Amino acid sequence: MSAFSPQEQKHLKEAAYSEFLRAKIKLAQRKGFDVPLADIHPGLKPHTRDIVRWALAGGQRAIFASFGLHKTSTNLEVMRQIGIHRPGLRLIVLPLGVRQEFIREAAKRFTGEYEVQVRFIRTDAEIDGQDVVYLTNYESVREGKIDVRKFRAVGLDEASVLRSYGSKTYQEFLPLFEQVEFKFVYTATPSPNRFKELIHYAGFLGVMDTGQALTRFFQRDSEKAGNLTLYPHKEQEFWLWVASWAVFIQRPSDLGHSDEGYDLPALDVRFHEVPSNYSTAGAEKNGQGLLIPNVAMGLSAAAGEKRDSMTARVAKVAEIMAADPDDHFLIWHDLEDERHAIQAAVPGVVSVWGTQDLDQREQRIADFSDGKIKDLSTKPIIAGSGCNFQVHCHREIFAGIGFKFNDFIQAVHRVQRFQQRHPVRIDIIHTEVERKVLADLMEKWRRHDEMQETMGKIIRNYGLDQLSMQDSLARTIGVERAVVAGERFSVANNDCVLEAMQQPTNSVGMIITSVPFANHYEYTPSYNDFGHTQDNDHFWAQMDFLTPELLRILQPGRIYACHVKDRINFGNVTGAGIPTVSPFHAEAIFHGIKHGFDYMGMITVVTDVVRENNQTYRLGYSEVCKDGTKMGVGSPEYILLFHKPQTDRSRGYADVPVTKAKPMCLDDAGTRIPFDRKAAPIPGTGYSVARWQVDAHAFWRSSGDRLLGAAELASFGPGKLAKLFTSMSLDNVYNYEYHVEVGEALLAGKALPADYLSLAPGSADPAVWHDIVRMRTLNGEQSARAVEKHVCPFQIDIVDRLIGRYSNPGEVIYDPFCGLGTVPVRAMKLGRRGAGSELNPAYFTDQVHYCQAMEREVSMPTLFDFEALDAERES
The missing domain is CATH 3.40.50.10810 (Tandem AAA-ATPase domain)
Structure with missing residues (x-):
């Protein structure tokens, strides 16, 4: 027996949890040494x-x-x-x-x-x-x-x-x-x-x-x-x-020091547009001719535009230099042909290039810096970083423009630096077609200045003091609890751990939740957010505070259904070279067992492999053709079923069992009688053996209808075919080669969708749910209401099935990660009570909206309700 009272134990747990949250604040560690x-x-x-x-x-x-x-x-x-x-x-x-x-x-x-x-x-x-x-x-x-x-x-x-x-x-x-x-x-x-x-x-x-x-x-x-x-x-x-x-x-x-002597010289940027060569415009992919070249098509088109306009641009370089013959000029170019053209057009220009002897290259750069060379032409990639040319030069000419802002801004500041004695003039030459490239470059410059100002404010506010930064971040810990309740629901805007601590012991009939997938997403700026963790281990460390509370509030013998999905580890991050899978669902299983739950198995929910690849690029068709060993399989979702031990472990029943009413039957005379295995059950009057078989181990046989040919199936088009093919795969023996043949027939007719899987095989195993409607979530309503969509919405079909299988009408269904409120909303729809918590205030507001709307819906009396009430009054 604990030496602390329940209230004292609660305070100790809250203090330990608070300490855990504060430890989440991660600033850079000190790994050096102090010098006076x-x-x-x-x-x-x-x-x-x-x-x-x-x-x-x-x-x-x-x-x-x-x-x-x-x-x-x-x-x-x-x-x-x-x-x-x-x-x-x-x-x-x-x-x-x-x-x-x-x-x-x-x-x-x-x-x-x-x-x-x-x-x-x-x-x-x-x-x-x-x-x-x-x-x-x-x-x-x-x-x-x-x-x-x-x-x-x-x-x-x-x-x-x-x-x-x-x-x-x-x-x-x-x-x-x-x-x-x-x-x-x-x-x-x-x-x-x-x-x-x-x-x-x-x-x-x-x-x-x-x-x-x-x-x-x-x-x-x-x-x-x-x-x-x-x-x-x-x-x-x-x-x-x-x-x-x-x-x-x-x-x-x-x-905090004086800026004396650190005034940057004035910057005079001038733009010079030269005509584009319209004869090289080319055509669109459909053959439609272009009036002007489209540089936005990519680097190749941009390089072509540079080659075609080189003569005009170099002529403009020579014209600018001739106007001020006494100035020293730094000329930036990108192509080797430009270098040769500049040297031909402007005698006396000294060049530095990539294949040049290293010592000769560095000597020319040093001589230009010292004023021994008057005019220098080179590429930003060669001399655009680290060189100081401000003593003798205050003029730069960009013989062309490109997409790389860093190269550009570095090159500009070779002469616009502290200790520059003259205003700096930058001449930028571009073609008519490159106006969009120039606009993008200027927008990046604007964002560069914006970021510099953002960081300048932080330095001016905090200096180099990490402690003040940490205190500032610590203010995001905690949330002011708010509870909204109706007759059929009670939800809270609160940290899920702290809210679970508020719930009475053994008060919940079932827990259904989709836990955050470790640090995959963060839903709020608060350090209370479970997504605000470093890695899986850190996430489970925070779950160590929540899971014991879930075990405590769940009724003995009842089910905690936990929705999870494995994580994809990308090869460029792990060093493996290939995408691998982090078995998050396996970690979740052992986590639940560690905290006292019995593990009852898992339901597999298959996902759309085509859409998954569009999101992760890990199952690419081109890559599997190069090496099939690189590709794994689509990543399904899982519903993990945990069971809280019943009070009497000698009996295999919950303290309050989830019971199913058996159907009424008809005897040989056609009279309604209670369930009898020998009699015919009346459909819809209870939980039938047929329904049990579907729940426990469904297996659908063929109806006897013949198989359609691949061409016939393809003629239906992807919209109708998706449902038809899944149904057909359940009604018949599955044939892999036939499956591929149908897909190839669709492909030949240019009807195979690239953004979703149209030929998903059905599952005959109740542990694998193939027919979950991926888009049937409360996000559909969110989109219609033009409000924020949830990052990982919970599928309604999954929640409905779980509630129906593992709870009784009237019981409380609890979700610690309530999101938009799918679990409490569906609980009310199915005759239960909904409860839970949500940290994100925006999601909580929407959650309340849906809960109140559902409560009104299920509370609205129907015509039959009135007739039954009238009959009751008459009796």
Whole structure:
């Protein structure tokens, strides 16, 4: 017997649960060491010294400092301090052409007592000691010439250039540094248009797994895989989380220091449109000719437009330069043919290109930076990051435009930087057809400035103080309980754990719920949300608070039906290379058993494999043709049946059994008599043996009608065929080859749908439900009412069957994750009482609407009700 009273036990459980919720607040951990401000290089700017201390304390941090805010000296001082306090090999990875900036900075600022020796290497063979900071290019790491695992500390300078390598290389590159103790990222332009870049930096730094971060902060498009948008209610948490491991600073005043000397020069952007070549417009897929080329069709069309307009664009470059012959010009281009054309049109222009000797390339970049070369032409991918050209140059010309905003903005800020003495002029040349490309580029620029302002506000509000960020996030814990009740229902806007604690013991006749699928979705901004968990283990840890309460409130011997679905693990996240399945339903089974439920089995609900593939891309037809071993099968849903032990375990019946009235029968004389196995049952008068067979182990035989041919079936069209084929597959022996033949006949007639499965085989096993109407959910009503749809609506058919099989009329059916209210609504429809809880206030409002509407419906008397009442009065 417990030493605590029931009320004291409840308070203890609430306190433990509150502590669990607060522990959910995840900001970046400190994995570094503290260095007194007095020990930081005194020759650095005040804001730089603050950033160095913060980065060293974190140990794994990102420095997103604007152009000209001394990222180079920050990087060198961080490495110097690590060399003092945590000796080991140190490496800075650089873009091509940037090493001269580090060599200059070390020679200028890191001398004497604060000396830092830097040495450029291309292979591991050049490493000869720990008393220097090694420099190398990204290419050497990418090609495996440098083994980064040898180093204790690594800094990625201008890390945003990794995007130019492509997504696959980008994702493969970052895990190489997994075992490095101290890791840092430096760039001025983390893209606001690609949130995944920030997520990848977090993964590189070891702050959070990329898959976990994507799930935590981004909502998925249920119609299309990979289409991710930031949850509106997660926006503040996302940016505070980012600010815990990345410092965004636009000016020294963001950290409370003077902005004197840090005024960016004025930016004069001018656009020059040249005519497009209409003769190359081409045609649509249907053969209809185009009046003008359509660059929006993709990169190939855009490249064609660039080639066709090259002469006119290069002529415009020459014209702009000729108007100001004394200015130094930086000319950006994308094609090698453009480079040759520019050199031919503008004598004296010096070029830098990819296949050029590395030393020659870097020397030309250094000479242009020093003013020894007047005009330079190159690609943004080569010299667009890390180079400082502001001393002698304030003019840039983009000989063309492209889709990559990061390359563009980086290139602009090679000259628009602090310490630039002149207004900066940027000339952008584009064709008439490229107006849409230009508009997209400008919109990305606007969003870039917007994100910078968002992060600037966070830095100005919180500084580098994680504790204040954590306190701010803690305010999202908890909800003010609200209960709405009618004669047939009672639902609460509350945390499901806390609400279940309010329910009397043994008060519920049945529990039906669809639990959140771990951290797959988050339904609210609150940390009370079960979807606000790191992984499956963390989710089940929160369920450890709920499941004992469900066991307590359920009547002895009754059923807890738990709807679950397995999770898909994508190969690019797990490293498996192929999509695999996380057996979530199996974890749910053992979780229920652990907390005292008897496991009674599961019902399988098949899903539409075509729609599933449209959402996950894991069962693609093209991929299975390449290698059949890559494809698994469609992922069904499961109803897990748990049984609360009855009080008397020597008898196999619930304390209050769920009884079924047997049907009335007719004897040989045609008289109605109570159930008799030898007599004929009267249909609809009770629970028949036939219905029991369907519930327990149904098996439908053929009616004797002949099979239709594949061509005949295909002639019905996909709409009628879907129902007909499923019915036919139940009435006859299933034939796999015939199944495929029908599908191929549909395909030949161009009638095989691509957005849903039209030839679903029926199931003869009652444990597999094939006929659940996937779209018959309360979301249909939500759509009609033009209000928010639920992320994972519960199918009405499933709920109806479960209520009918496992509960008695008049009993309470409880759902801790009530959503839009499917369970209480259907419970009332079937003559029971509905109850439950929902955390999301918007869903709760809609839930109340549906519950009240259903209560009115079932309470509305019918004509027969009035006739029965009149008869009762007369008697």
